[in-house]
Amino acid sequence: MSARNALTQEITAMIAQDGPITLERYMALALGHPRHGYYMTRDPFGPGGDFVTAPEISQMFGELVGVWTSEAWRLAGAPNPAQLVELGPGRGTLMFDLLRVARVAPDFLDAISVHLVETSPALRAVQRETLARAAKPVDWLGRVAEIPPGPALILANEFFDALPVRHFVKTPQGWRERLVGLGADGALTFGLAEKTESALHVEAPNGSIIEIAAQAQQVMSEIARRIVATGGVLLAIDYGYTETTLGESLQAVKAHDYVDPLAQPGEADLTTHVDFAALARAARAAGAKVQGPVTQSRFLHALGIERRAEALAKRATREQAEDIAAALHRLAGSGASRDTMGDLFKVIAVTHPDTPDLPGF
Ligand code: SAH
Numbered sequence: 372m373s374a375r376n377a378l379t380q381e382i383t384a385m386i387a388q389d390g391p392i393t394l395e396r397y398m399a400l401a402l403g404h405p406r407h408g409y410y411m412t413r414d415p416f417g418p419g420g421d422f423v424t425a426p427e428i429s430q431m432f433g434e435l436v437g438v439w440t441s442e443a444w445r446l447a448g449a450p451n452p453a454q455l456v457e458l459g460p461g462r463g464t465l466m467f468d469l470l471r472v473a474r475v476a477p478d479f480l481d482a483i484s485v486h487l488v489e490t491s492p493a494l495r496a497v498q499r500e501t502l503a504r505a506a507k508p509v510d511w512l513g514r515v516a517e518i519p520p521g522p523a524l525i526l527a528n529e530f531f532d533a534l535p536v537r538h539f540v541k542t543p544q545g546w547r548e549r550l551v552g553l554g555a556d557g558a559l560t561f562g563l564a565e566k567t568e569s570a571l572h573v574e575a576p577n578g579s580i581i582e583i584a585a586q587a588q589q590v591m592s593e594i595a596r597r598i599v600a601t602g603g604v605l606l607a608i609d610y611g612y613t614e615t616t617l618g619e620s621l622q623a624v625k626a627h628d629y630v631d632p633l634a635q636p637g638e639a640d641l642t643t644h645v646d647f648a649a650l651a652r653a654a655r656a657a658g659a660k661v662q663g664p665v666t667q668s669r670f671l672h673a674l675g676i677e678r679r680a681e682a683l684a685k686r687a688t689r690e691q692a693e694d695i696a697a698a699l700h701r702l703a704g705s706g707a708s709r710d711t712m713g714d715l716f717k718v719i720a721v722t723h724p725d726t727p728d729l730p731g732f
Contacts, residue, residue, distance in 0.1 A: 378407035391552035398535035401636035426465035429698035433468025450522040451482035459530035463501035522602035595657035611645030620644035662732040668713030
């Protein structure tokens with residue numbers, strides 16, 4: 372067994388003092404602890420990192436999202452000024468590719484101010500570097516609530532999966548929240564709250580687990596309320612499922628492999644699959660219109676990823692052409708295999724009720 376890292380020691384001391392913590396609190400610490408949190412200190416993307424995201428696979432992804440965004444802006448009445456916002460921008464690659472293709476839509480480029488909502492100082496530094504020569508200046512915000520007023524075009528790729536969740540387990544006494552406590556050997560271990568959760572009225576066999584992404588739903592409500600009040604759209608892309616079901620999807624990934632989520636907090640990425648049905652309910656409850664979810668494969672094909680790949684391949688060397696074909700398959704292929712994101716990833720748009728249907732849905 373490896374030595375307990377600094378964050379494990381800190382969480383252990385916290386539990387020893389005040390008792391077990393919720394899974395939500397554990398995830399928030401593992402991902403966002405100011406000194407030891409996973410996103411706070413590192414750049415986890417790419418072949419040398421822990422996982423690869425769509426904008427890092429190919430420029431085609433950010434370019435097509437860029438074309439979509441300028442079209443969505445036009446269909447939303449071409450508001451000027453408008454805020455262009457990305458939640459959790461990672462390395463800043465999507466925004467860079469988006470702003471490059473936006474040069475062909477000067478009226479759009481003229482209307483927007485660009486904001487990045489990012490908690491990690493390490494990733495803010497990477498984003499600053501990536502976007503140093505972008506077509507527009509950008510600024511950074513810590514929370515959705517800080518987005519300046521007015522119509523906003525909000526993009527979120529692999530953002531909602533990074534927000535902490537709560538788990539409830541069905542026992543003969545009722546639903547009890549899953550906690551992180553200390554085992555007999557002093558190691559972090561899962562346990563259950565003593566009290567039952569009277570607000571959960573779901574029938575299920577004993578041992579069933581329910582995963583509730585309370586923070587994701589709160590962020591969605593906040594954005595949907597804003598869109599209904601002042602216009603704009605949200606485009607969210609993530610791995611996830613389209614119907615709320617029983618079961619849990621917490622996973623820890625380090626160096627492209629699954630690891631124990633409690634083993635080395637802060638050193639592995641902790642995520643869950645996104646419950647798109649729950650996000651859509653939160654948006655509709657705020658009065659917004661929801662389009663999708665559709666698969667990423669269908670979305671990107673509808674936006675013309677094949678034509679874009681052909682155009683790029685015409686100007687490419689043979690080796691580059693092979694990379695483009697591989698990227699096309701990874702981003703927009705179909706089937707359940709691990710080498711394509713096309714069907715696992717889903718896309719949803721949230722708009723003002725008066726906005727017409729948007730491309731890709
Ligand atoms: N969109 C990027 C990165 C996805 S990883 C891409 O596709 O490559 C998740 C991103 O969300 C990281 O940038 C992380 O630092 C950020 N993040 C995680 N929790 C956040 C929060 N609560 N508020 C703002 N950003 C957050």
